[in-house]
Amino acid sequence: MENIIKKFLQTVTANNPGETEFLQAVTEVAESIIPFIRANDKYRDKQLLDRIVEPERVIIFRVPWVDDNNIIQVNRGYRVQMNSAIGPYKGGLRFHPTVNLSILKFLAFEQTFKNSLTTLPMGGGKGGANFDPKGKSDGEVMRFCQSFMSELFRYIGEDTDVPAGDIGVGEREVGYLFGMYKKLTNKFTGVLTGKGMSYGGSFIRPEATGYGLIYFVENMLAAKYESVSGKTIVISGSGNVSQYAAQKATALGGKVVTLSDSEGFIYDKDGIDEEKLNWVMQLKNVRRGRISEYADHFKSAKFYKDKKPWSVECDIALPCATQNEILVGDAQALVKSKVMCVAEGANMPSTLEAINTFQKHKILYAPGKASNAGGVATSGLEMSQNSLRYKWTHEKVDRKLHEIMNNVHAECILYGANESKDYVDYVKGANIAGFVKVADAMLAQGVV
């Protein structure tokens, strides 16, 4: 089996030179899917994984725009349309200076499995640009978004490809993108999700990834007769996912002690309660400031410049910033501090070695494609509401989100529990459960 996996990965490596993040994501999936395919005649010799790793389409385009000093700037825009076997391409847009094809291919690949896990009819896609919204005026961000959409609009649509937010793309950016799409096509449709509440957005979509993460963690802990209540929780990042994970964890009686951004982390020994979190939301979503300011404002906190929070003692660790933020040494530090559960709000925040470390020590570990699926699931609910031209209540969407996360967890157990049922390999469980639905649809649709 090892040789078959090795040969497959050699081919993917040769076909995608230098795409380290994409190869990392494929390696993690191949290790659990190839043995499953070989053990099931239905999936054998159909080159399913060979087809899934090849994007159906990649669009790369120029994004010229004019900054506030009247200087012309140029960025590169992308949309990776990875797999449409079970529905229109669906996945966020990332605006960050590090964006490149490898990163967007890894995200689109993971998204294919994640979206399948939600059981909603959404294929996998991802896009973005190497544009940095940090430090830009609202006017600059608007002009960039308009230029980005003036090319992307040809390739998307409510039944074709439905983008949303990701790092650097929040409600402000989605608003500008939607406005330009509407102007260019003269259509008011559910072409983007994460929209504002006044023009077709869904209740709970802003909260969904963070809330869904905590619903998933509650499921993981319940199997050990534990809960979030009374636990010390370390969170990285301070953006959308981190904020709402912190909010829900605190509401359930957990004590969140860290948040971070790309300049370092803050540790608040007294916990980041609701009032302090509201202050953070104002800082990050309105003033667009740095997390270090928290330690200037709250005397119970200390700022650790250029450091990550993984050496802080905790029961639960929730990486919610970016890919590969937990290296093997960080995983070892968490194991040493007797972490009970690590659940990913970010996409692929743990390296393969870090995942091995958690699993070797039988830590409850959930990969992002399962534990952060609540965001895209609620985007799927936003699409349903847009098709219905209707808006469900806050309570109804939250209840549906909760049910979906319970179901994603159950699917992971189904395919990931070991024979003696005393440990769940959530990586294996999520990969196989996500694969089955996509593979069945691909088989039914022929070689296309």
Ligand SMILES: NC(=O)C1=CN([C@@H]2O[C@H](COP(=O)(O)OP(=O)(O)OC[C@H]3O[C@@H](n4cnc5c(N)ncnc54)[C@H](OP(=O)(O)O)[C@@H]3O)[C@@H](O)[C@H]2O)C=CC1
């Ligand atoms: N938004 C969503 O619905 C979903 C998001 N995700 C994933 O969750 C993660 C966070 O996304 P989201 O909260 O939406 O994004 P935001 O842009 O709202 O926040 C991102 C946060 O991560 C920090 N960060 C970004 N890059 C780095 C880096 N290289 N090193 C250290 N910190 C970094 C940012 O700090 P700074 O401001 O300094 O850059 C910021 O605090 C991403 O991995 C995303 O793919 C997954 C599912 C859904």
Ligand SMILES: O=C(O)CCC(=O)C(=O)O
């Ligand atoms: O809501 C969406 O469509 C995208 C969410 C996303 O980007 C993700 O799940 O990583």
